[in-house]
Amino acid sequence: MNASHLSRPPLTIRRISLDTGRENVAVISRRSRALRADVFRGFSRVALRINTKVLLATLMITDDDAMIGPDELGLSEPAFRRFNEPVGSAVSVSPAQPPASLDAVRAKIQGHTLTPAEITAVIDDVAHFRYSDMEIAAFLISAARFTSTDELLALVDAMASVGTRLKWQNPIVVDKHCIGGIPGNRTTMIVVPIVAAQGLMIPKTSSRAITSPAGTADTMEVLARVDLDVEQMKRVVTTCGGCLIWGGHVNLSPADDILISVERPLSLDTPEQMVASIMSKKLAAGSTRLLIDFPVGPSAKIASASEAMRLRKLFEFVGDHFGIAVEVVTTDGRQPIGRGIGPVLEARDVMAVLGNEPNAPADLREKSLRLAAHLLEYDPLLRGGAGYARAKELLDSGAALKKMQQIIDAQGPSVCNSELGSHAADVLAPADGVVNGIDCLRINRLARTAGAPIVKGAGIDLFKKIGDRVDQGEPIYRIYASDRSELDLAIAAAEAESGFSVNHHSPAAVEPVS
């Protein structure tokens, strides 16, 4: 059947306005002369060819000539972008042979361990969109069952090698990463200016929120442009010694983004996959010193000290292999950090800390100083143990704030609306007592329901934290939204479950403000 695409009549490419995410989708007519009903069915895989260029896609078939005529081939937006051929080009379509590297996946399913060459081939095919969702799932699940340490190293190497690989002149390039899950935990935006003010290089790329109400990139975007490409990023780092940008346009470990998009709906979350994801990005970013923040708490990603230890050793092992000095700090992950949750509110907290404002959240300041202290000690010129004092000095003196302003200026002004949501409601304490628990997952979800991170000014402003006394009817937090219906949704959700427990758990009352 290899020859069959040669003599089938070619079709002409048409662009079809369908966002199909990571999946390449092609549409042909049921009356198409190129359609072979015996091999092409809805959702079968096809190979599209122009000369030597090949795109694998998932096929849909239409009877509607207005959508796609018999001589046309429709490409969904992502497929059109990836194929990168003009509308009207002649394209041939044939049944797709599964990528050859799928043999390795099948071997892995049967319990074999894979060679570095096999893993490299799999990652190369994944990064070039040659795997369907199903095939990606097959790889991830086969690896979730068991991944050897050699396989893990090969995976990190392959993932780091497939996209942009940044190289810096400095022998010391520091980086930080947080395992995530804690609302309001925007320490990166305080740590980077402190560390850069010291003169260490810290070219930080961050992600946008996927399941949380704000990623560092979403919050930084309230203050400056974050969608820089590699050249723009390098210019900022050369000028400022650091940056705070979104990683999306830099293309570090692009296979990671694809793998994550399948891991997430399947809720696959093994230590090996987490380590491969993070370390491939750091390796590609050219980092040589990495501080990892492990928040531990009942509603954090890491629930126990033994889990934290196993994960730490895995990070250290991979770091040692690739010449990245990894340090892990375990932090309090029982409740949100700072007060604001959502991009605008978090940016407010960050600037309050950098500006040494009296009402700045003390926990955010303290945690940021502690993390910065670890990174500062990578400076050979600093005396051992002097990191914390130096971090405090750089913050209190305004040097960190000045550095932040320099970074903001270098990245360019923010283009998004950074006003706080115009609709708000207070959630009230259900009883007199002491706050004895805050469910991070619940607070994240409420802030998202209110519109964050898409609506920058939406979110939650916490008035109380664990250990605080509250009187019945006293506001415990305020929900902000820019849309009345989103506020109503968030209120309804908070009434059902506020996320706060005060002595005994009981429903919270909600009172509209303004």
Place this chain on the structure above:
Amino acid sequence: MNASHLSRPPLTIRRISLDTGRENVAVISRRSRALRADVFRGFSRVALRINTKVLLATLMITDDDAMIGPDELGLSEPAFRRFNEPVGSAVSVSPAQPPASLDAVRAKIQGHTLTPAEITAVIDDVAHFRYSDMEIAAFLISAARFTSTDELLALVDAMASVGTRLKWQNPIVVDKHCIGGIPGNRTTMIVVPIVAAQGLMIPKTSSRAITSPAGTADTMEVLARVDLDVEQMKRVVTTCGGCLIWGGHVNLSPADDILISVERPLSLDTPEQMVASIMSKKLAAGSTRLLIDFPVGPSAKIASASEAMRLRKLFEFVGDHFGIAVEVVTTDGRQPIGRGIGPVLEARDVMAVLGNEPNAPADLREKSLRLAAHLLEYDPLLRGGAGYARAKELLDSGAALKKMQQIIDAQGPSVCNSELGSHAADVLAPADGVVNGIDCLRINRLARTAGAPIVKGAGIDLFKKIGDRVDQGEPIYRIYASDRSELDLAIAAAEAESGFSVNHHSPAAVEPVS
């Protein structure tokens, strides 16, 4: 977020002409008020609701109002059919919670064995289209690694219970199944009339070809209608004692069809999955005696005697548990059976055997008699060892042919074009010698390239079999097609690799006929 679908504005259903196979696909506008960009991306999963009815679907997003406007929700053909609500109905859309049974799949990935209740829940969700392709792949791969015998029994039970479950009055209901892969192997169409002529009940459902050039249903369709529903099937079986229909409208073990549609592109093919697939269908069909044909040969599905033994024991174990007496016969799978490959050519061979024509293929006759002999011995009235003689008697006397004609009349006349392809070409022996091998996979592929099974009259007519002497330039087989370009494709493929080896392997010459 549970409440969020309640207050989002509903959309109105529109039907969209897209065949998306087993996957439910929904399309909404990027300007839709129901779209929440934070939770809905291309290819994310959504829940569609009308009152208590829920459909899970994969989402695509359009900017083209002509396709789907901001107040509309487009449903692809399969999703529209499965949701079964009229165009214009008000439907709400919310992020889909993954099916609860996916927790069991995740446990299985981690190496746990599943309880019967967990397996039942998974199969129920799969059969009701609540699993995405990825999620189905996750289940299959987790099970491919290891399936306990208890899990296998639970799987067969769950799969058989989820669709139609046939019950027959007779205590003895016989059935036969072939593991497949051998071109031309249409023994079922000879065995069923012999067995029914004896008075045994044999309500046979068959599949259409998926990767081969003809399934029994495709070939039977040349002679009679095969797309009967359960009631029509029962009437035929009551009248004739047997039937030869396509299983597609009877809905036996529908989860099997869905699982197979994911197993196939991933080339997952474990003994447990094969046994679950076949035994769930037989259990649902109400069979009590089952003969399984294992063709063994280098290009057959089963390549070795030890593999055959392991598979046989698995079938027997499952059969014993469910009260189905399973008998396995190992047959010669080194080459095609009969001469014709493709529906019309195979039907010709079958009718030649039933009609006792002098030129009827002896191997097809002999194999059919042997299989029928095993089944006949299930008749309590027949002496032990008398099965073969009785099968021969029923065939030679014309009783089997008469029964076949009765079955054809009861099922109704064929509605398809049963003419042999009007274009043909002979493939010639490349050298003097003896045929010493025929590659079944290759011959299947050539027949498909010529148009079978979609084109009933397309296929291959073999003139030579293993052991036959050939002279250089003598025709070894003829390719039939109804379309000149399909014939050309098949000729080119046969020239590249004919599938025959004659002494030494060398390319075959091709000579057009007619």
